[in-house]
């Protein structure tokens with residue numbers, strides 16, 4: 145709906161380009177034997193603000209209204225006064241006059257060799273398109289195909305085509321992509337997008353994206369090429385047709401075995417075209433979209449998201465640069481930068497690092513490996529066979545001069561001699577890793593050359609050291625004295641603070657009460673709540689540091705909880721200590737601020753490890769079954785063993801946290817309500833998360849058995865490596881619980897085992913047994929579900945499952961209220977649907 149306001153605005157916007165002539169450029173086709181000269185006198189032209197010039201020779205308007213149009217012709221991009229011949233996108237008015245907004249170039253014939261004013265492009269009488277510079281030198285040509293050409297056309301999707309008398313395509317720009325794709329354009333198997341050197345220099349650099357038989361792959365060129373991203377199809381290739389990746393419907397679609405249709409024969413909706421995808425000079429593949437209000441083409445989406453995020457791009461920190469968040473550093477030896485590498489240029493520019501002594505294959509005896517712990521490398525394609533320990537890995541690299549570094553990875557759950565050694569022949573950017581984002585330990589060993597300069601550097605270092613010691617000794621004494629004074633003052637203040645607080649509250653007298661912190665202290669320890677770990681229903685969680693200990697600080701939304709309830713909850717949570725429950729360290733209750741300080745769990749929540757496996761290798765069966773037992777023990781403690789019986793009421797993978805060794809702990813008792821031992825049922829407002837809710841939430845009273853149901857869901861998710869409710873799947877399989885019922889009925893339970901893990905498949909028998917056990921937990925009638933102590937007995941093999949239970953699960957009515965529909969859930973349940981007193 146383009147109202148009069150919009151139109152008015154657009155007319156105003158036409159003031160942006162400086163017109164030399166109010167011409168309209170109408171022709172989308174050209175005849176043979178036509179010559180165009182690149183100057184204002186012979187071609188229509190638009191000079192934009194900032195020096196950009198376009199001189200279209202053909203223009204295809206998308207519609208008879210304001211729209212974008214594809215043009216082919218000459219294009220000059222500042223700062224250089226040089227021209228490219230190519231295809232660009234311009235905005236046009238109803239008279240096909242070009243209006244505002246700097247046009248992007250989506251294809252060019254001479255990206256590495258721009259031409260000057262008075263260069264020519266000619267469609268010759270025998271149907272060849274030839275670009276010559278002003279001095280007549282040949283710059284580029286389509287070559288002659290031997291087929292007769294009738295003319296040239298720019299199509300409505302931006303394809304420059306030479307066609308024959310039967311309108312068949314003889315040559316097309318879509319067969320020779322540069323760094324961009326327009327909607328409707330395909331990359332066929334073997335075709336490449338190659339990035340430019342910089343925004344102003346369009347010479348190709350070493351980064352490219354190409355289509356292989358199973359999808360799109362991005363590489364940095366070297367010998368051999370190193371892979372930094374892949375987008376592959378979930379399906380298996382069965383036919384022998386050419387794979388293609390097509391930019392359509394705002395995304396890249398992979399077609400493995402479809403017969404390729406001529407893009408020119410498809411009529412694409414005109415509205416889909418206000419976008420293009422470009423492989424940027426930094427290796428990012430971004431989708432750009434026309435912003436009518438700003439008259440620009442901002443990047444609206446990153447199409448490629450490598451494993452290590454922004455650090456996963458090979459040139460982000462240059463060669464040998466180590467990427468940490470947004471910072472780049474050079475490899476250090478014992479924390480001294482002068483050891484073996486120095487930054488290239490200004491360190492701020494992140495151009496990478498260069499070895500002080502280049503590697504020499506003549507002096508291999510002086511090669512040494514620099515160890516970088518907690519550093520990884522993006523390319524995993526060249527494993528060294530039989531090198532399963534760090535020492536073997538290092539030896540393999542030292543033996544061969546073409547090895548410049550090795551990345552040794554030890555996946556969690558593997559034994560000490562079962563690592564992966566990955567070979568690097570040219571070192572691009574390295575990635576500093578944090579434990580929580582990967583499930584392996586990783587070190588990189590970088591080859592350096594010992595030479596005269598290193599010995600010099602080493603001795604320079606020791607003299608620097610002694611200077612350092614002399615220089616710091618005297619100030620150090622002063623600092624110690626000052627520190628002592630500060631600490632004394634602080635202790636006095638602190639005592640005063642607590643004395644005052646004790647008048648208000650008497651909680652500090654409880655021996656088990658967690659520590660109380662001031663808001664100021666927690667703000668400092670989280671650096672102003674800057675590192676968010678996650679977000680839950682009750683507030684956000686931030687990373688913080690108390691002394692040496694890392695902690696997770698949960699900031700509750702103040703409006704929801706009064707001080708009384710909060711302190712009661714803190715008291716309850718603080719009194720609970722169990723190895724499989726996340727420990728509460730402290731809290732803060734100041735004015736409206738409510739914060740809880742928990743122990744930090746380095747590997748984050750379970751969902752990250754079972755739903756987002758493209759970042760992580762799948763967990764093996766041993767780890768998964770241990771996690772299940774851990775959750776069971778945590779819940780059992782809550783239900784049966786602690787001072788006051790308690791139901792969790794929101795068990796889901798997001799609330800299961802993992803420590804460094806994949807020990808699972810149950811987190812977030814924020815939703816739980818106390819259950820008194822003598823009153824086995826409690827009614828609360830409906831809580832929890834759709835997909836994990838037990839059926840009795842709407843029909844009967846709530847007991848701790850709802851946790852057993854949610855636990856059963858989590859067990860199934862762990863086994864099958866998917867979400868319980870996954871609306872991206874076909875309806876028949878979108879609900880895992882219903883699917884389980886169907887598969888159990890048809891005796892096809894093995895279909896549900898996570899296929900990403902060979903280890904899971906090889907423990908087939910045990911996994912099926914675990915599924916049967918999950919069915920017991922998933923019975924619709926809460927009373928028939930096992931208690932958590934029974935669960936543990938089953939898991940530990942003390943008790944077995946009756947087969948009758950399976951039939952009860954299979955025969956049950958599979959209708960599950962609310963859980964499919966999040967919006968239905970967010971509506972408060974009506975009073976009549978909840979029985980029992982409120």
Ligand SMILES: *[C@@H]1O[C@H](CO)[C@@H](O)[C@H](O)[C@H]1NC(C)=O
Nearest residue numbers: 171172173174175176178295
């Ligand atoms: C191309 O040739 C045809 C037939 O000779 C003519 O009608 C048409 O005007 C020509 N087109 C242009 C753009 O010169």
Ligand SMILES: *[C@@H]1O[C@H](CO)[C@@H](O)[C@H](O)[C@H]1NC(C)=O
Nearest residue numbers: 182183185260261262263278
């Ligand atoms: C381009 O050619 C025109 C006509 O031949 C000439 O007047 C003009 O000086 C030339 N421009 C350049 C930059 O050589």
Ligand SMILES: *[C@@H]1O[C@H](CO)[C@@H](O)[C@H](O)[C@H]1NC(C)=O
Nearest residue numbers: 173294307308309310311312
């Ligand atoms: C080629 O396409 C033009 C324009 O679409 C049409 O007028 C002409 O009839 C076509 N010729 C053949 C041989 O199909």
Ligand SMILES: *[C@@H]1O[C@H](CO)[C@@H](O)[C@H](O)[C@H]1NC(C)=O
Nearest residue numbers: 224341342344345346347348
């Ligand atoms: C563009 O980059 C290439 C490759 O780095 C370089 O050889 C060329 O000189 C650059 N061109 C300009 C105009 O800077």
Ligand SMILES: *[C@@H]1O[C@H](CO)[C@@H](O)[C@H](O)[C@H]1NC(C)=O
Nearest residue numbers: 379380382383384400401402
């Ligand atoms: C193409 O692939 C799909 C699944 O990816 C498959 O169902 C279909 O049979 C294949 N077609 C041919 C001709 O192989």
Ligand SMILES: *[C@@H]1O[C@H](CO)[C@@H](O)[C@H](O)[C@H]1NC(C)=O
Nearest residue numbers: 382383384385386387401403
């Ligand atoms: C694909 O296989 C079929 C039959 O096996 C064969 O006729 C056809 O030529 C093949 N196509 C290609 C592109 O290799």
Ligand SMILES: *[C@@H]1O[C@H](CO)[C@@H](O)[C@H](O)[C@H]1NC(C)=O
Nearest residue numbers: 392393394397411412413416
């Ligand atoms: C993509 O867009 C085309 C044309 O609008 C449409 O026919 C097709 O169904 C869409 N495909 C998907 C997967 O959305």
Ligand SMILES: *[C@@H]1O[C@H](CO)[C@@H](O)[C@H](O)[C@H]1NC(C)=O
Nearest residue numbers: 476477478479480481515517
């Ligand atoms: C390097 O610095 C880090 C932190 O600044 C420190 O933990 C480590 O011990 C230092 N290593 C050496 C060898 O000095």
Ligand SMILES: *[C@@H]1O[C@H](CO)[C@@H](O)[C@H](O)[C@H]1NC(C)=O
Nearest residue numbers: 527528529530531532536540
């Ligand atoms: C790796 O070990 C196996 C068995 O020990 C041996 O057969 C094979 O030759 C070894 N490969 C290499 C490259 O050393």
Ligand SMILES: *[C@@H]1O[C@H](CO)[C@@H](O)[C@H](O)[C@H]1NC(C)=O
Nearest residue numbers: 368543544545546547567569
């Ligand atoms: C070193 O490794 C390369 C491959 O990375 C291999 O082609 C070459 O043969 C190896 N050289 C030696 C001496 O093993």
